[in-house]
Structures are given as structure tokens and as C-alpha cells.
Amino acid sequence: MKLLILGGTEFVGRAITEAALRRGWPVTVFHRGRHAPLPGVEVRHGDRTAPGGLSALAGGEWDAVVDTWSAAPRVVRDAARALAGRAGHYLYVSTRSVYADPVAPGATEEAPLVEGSPDGEQTEYAQDKRGAELAVEAAFAGSALFARAGLILGPHENVGRLPWWLNRIARGGDVLAPGPRDLPLQYIDVRDLATWVLDAASARLGGAYNLVSPSGHATMGSLLDACARVTGSAANLRWLDPGEILAAGIEPWTELPIWLPPGEDHDMMHRADVTKALNTGLRCRPVGETVADTWHWLRSVGEAPLRADRPRPGLTPEAEAKALASRGSRTP
Incomplete structure (x- = not known):
């Protein structure tokens, strides 16, 4: 075409x-x-x-x-x-x-x-x-x-969400991991998005499609575990409950990229029905592959280029240390 x-x-x-x-x-x-x-x-x-x-x-x-x-x-x-x-x-x-x-x-x-x-x-x-x-x-x-x-991840990401997690976990030490560990995520690898879009063009599909993985294709736990695995980090993931994170004044999504606490915002971002896209051929690669390929790309460029029209994501070391020192932090 x-x-x-x-x-x-x-x-x-x-x-x-x-x-x-x-x-x-x-x-x-x-x-x-x-x-x-x-x-x-x-x-x-x-x-x-x-x-x-x-x-x-x-x-x-x-x-x-x-x-x-x-x-x-x-x-x-x-x-x-x-x-x-x-x-x-x-x-x-x-x-x-x-x-x-x-x-x-x-x-x-x-x-x-x-x-x-x-x-x-x-x-x-x-x-x-x-x-x-x-x-x-x-x-x-x-x-x-x-x-x-919805959430788009993968190599060449210019918003910086997955690159921030990879870099943070690669640095090691105690890492604030936003719970619950089994919190379902819903996202699309940019390469899977591209494949589906071109297939849709060939098939001349029309109308609207929710183009993300099935909810729970990954979890916060499987995502962060994959980050630790591919970076070879000895980071200690310290899981905090949503209430503890919010009480510390930490902003979901921006300061802790990808993460949203259970509730309406999480339902909107991570719990859509994607039956229509799956029935037209959407295939989603494992989260470990997305994480590994993003880390390989990130190491090749040194620092991920970020869009100027989006805020820089991530939690400051000071805010992370303060939250981890609060009562209720724990190791899995």
C-alpha cells in the first residue's frame, strides 16, 4: 500500500x-x-x-x-x-x-x-x-x-514513563514500588500498535477501536520485576499501599509513571474492553519483551529524548526517601 x-x-x-x-x-x-x-x-x-x-x-x-x-x-x-x-x-x-x-x-x-x-x-x-x-x-x-x-510503551518512547522506571531501578537501592503488586495494567507496545494499524489499513477497517492490551496483560509487579531483571539491578522494591503513597502527597501517573491507584482513574486507563481489537487481529507481546527492548534502546541513546510539550515524569530522590521512611513501608 x-x-x-x-x-x-x-x-x-x-x-x-x-x-x-x-x-x-x-x-x-x-x-x-x-x-x-x-x-x-x-x-x-x-x-x-x-x-x-x-x-x-x-x-x-x-x-x-x-x-x-x-x-x-x-x-x-x-x-x-x-x-x-x-x-x-x-x-x-x-x-x-x-x-x-x-x-x-x-x-x-x-x-x-x-x-x-x-x-x-x-x-x-x-x-x-x-x-x-x-x-x-x-x-x-x-x-x-x-x-x-491508552498507555503506549516501547523503544523510542518520548514521554519518558518506562525509561524513568528503568533508570530508577538500574540505580539500585530502595525503590518505592506503588502497590498493590497485582494491580492490573493495560497498555500497548508501540510496535504492536503499528502492526495493527497497518493490518487495519490493509483490511480497510473503519470506526473506533480500543487499542490496548487486555487488562492484566501485565501488573505493577510484573512490570517492575521485568525492569529489575533486564537492568541486572539489585534494587530492593519496597511496596507501599495506595493510601500511604497518596498520604505522602505523591502524584499518581506523573511522579510515579504508569501507576494509578484503584478507583475511577485506574478503571478508565487500565480496565477497558478490547474485544473488538482482539477480534480484528491485535496481538500483544509479553511485558518482558517490551521492557527489555526499551532498555536496549535506552542504553544505545544514553538519555531518552523527551517531548517539550509534556512534563518530565518521575519522583525526586528526596520525595522517595521521605515516603519510604514513613510508617507502613514494607518489603515484599
Whole structure:
């Protein structure tokens, strides 16, 4: 298939580009030129946020276009309008954040959605992603697919969640491990996401799909154990209960990446129904493989490059030591 990727040089876009090239597909990447594209692609440069920024895409036709944009929905609107009639299929990497709170455990793609405007400027992440979905629907009715991903992990991660855990555990010593140990996680390896997206393009799938692993595919325990194993660390994982962590003033998700305490936020992020994606071929590799490959990549680059528009994740050594010194900390 002849594929156009809007972006294609970082994390999700890069993984999809790599997977398409391995299949022998002709790939065009459209980006601003801030990051080097992969060898073997056709490159078109432009800033889609600027007036006339899509001019480099004025000519050409593609079987499918992949878009991962996560800011102002109007930017997706403009791209979708410009490509309507010249691309057969529009695959938008969206997010499970488009579901309206509270999201019940086991929610499917039919759960209520947040409001969004296809013409909007950047506001809140969930509303922006929903607005982008609406923009794609308007331009590609019947030929639009929404891959509603949740937590995305794997090599080249530019948010820094799994890299933070790997680096922290590699340093050794007493490590604050957020419990419970058997807390189920739900995520997608970026390479499994890429494979499914390209398969969906080939099959011309449409509509929305929750694109994450089954809930409990990994747990906090299996994730952190894998980090200790691949780094060869002698770190001592000291498991704290959610109440102890929250009482210490530690922020879930940001200061302790990936972790959310049991409750509504955890249900939304880690307990979705993914039957629809599984029935269309989604396959999820073991957590140990994701962790090992991310560690191999991390060692090759020294320090993970982080997106400038996202806060740096992780707990300070001072906050960790203070929490571990509090009453109730324990070893497994």
C-alpha cells in the first residue's frame, strides 16, 4: 500500500513508518524537518499549523494516511480536507481519553464521549482528540478509523514513563514500588500498535477501536520485576499501599509513571474492553519483551529524548526517601 504518514519521525509515527517499510510499502512522511526521517521514505516538509503549511501535499495520492496529531483539532481538519479524494483511508491515532468520565470498568467503544469541535484551537487533550476524530469523520465518512490507544510503551518512547522506571531501578537501592503488586495494567507496545494499524489499513477497517492490551496483560509487579531483571539491578522494591503513597502527597501517573491507584482513574486507563481489537487481529507481546527492548534502546541513546510539550515524569530522590521512611513501608 502507498502510505502517507503525517509526522513519521518520532515514537508512534516512527514505529508505523518502520513497520510499513519492512512490508515493502512506499511511504511518504510529511513533517517539519526537526527530526531525521528513516532511510527509504519520501520526505515532504511543511508546518501544518502555519498558513499554507500543507502546500507540500498539494500533489499525490495515497491508499491510506496515518495521523497522530494531539493538539488543535483544526489542524487535523485542514489536513483531512486537503487529502479528501486523494487518500483512500484516514487512520487517526486517537486516545481512550475521549470517553467521558466516569468510565466504567469494561467499557467498550460505545461508551459516552466528551464534547469536541473539529474547528477548535488547542484546549484540553481529551476534547482536542475528540475534535480531531470529528474532523476526520466529516472529511472521510465511511473511510475513517480511530485507534483509541491508552498507555503506549516501547523503544523510542518520548514521554519518558518506562525509561524513568528503568533508570530508577538500574540505580539500585530502595525503590518505592506503588502497590498493590497485582494491580492490573493495560497498555500497548508501540510496535504492536503499528502492526495493527497497518493490518487495519490493509483490511480497510473503519470506526473506533480500543487499542490496548487486555487488562492484566501485565501488573505493577510484573512490570517492575521485568525492569529489575533486564537492568541486572539489585534494587530492593519496597511496596507501599495506595493510601500511604497518596498520604505522602505523591502524584499518581506523573511522579510515579504508569501507576494509578484503584478507583475511577485506574478503571478508565487500565480496565477497558478490547474485544473488538482482539477480534480484528491485535496481538500483544509479553511485558518482558517490551521492557527489555526499551532498555536496549535506552542504553544505545544514553538519555531518552523527551517531548517539550509534556512534563518530565518521575519522583525526586528526596520525595522517595521521605515516603519510604514513613510508617507502613514494607518489603515484599
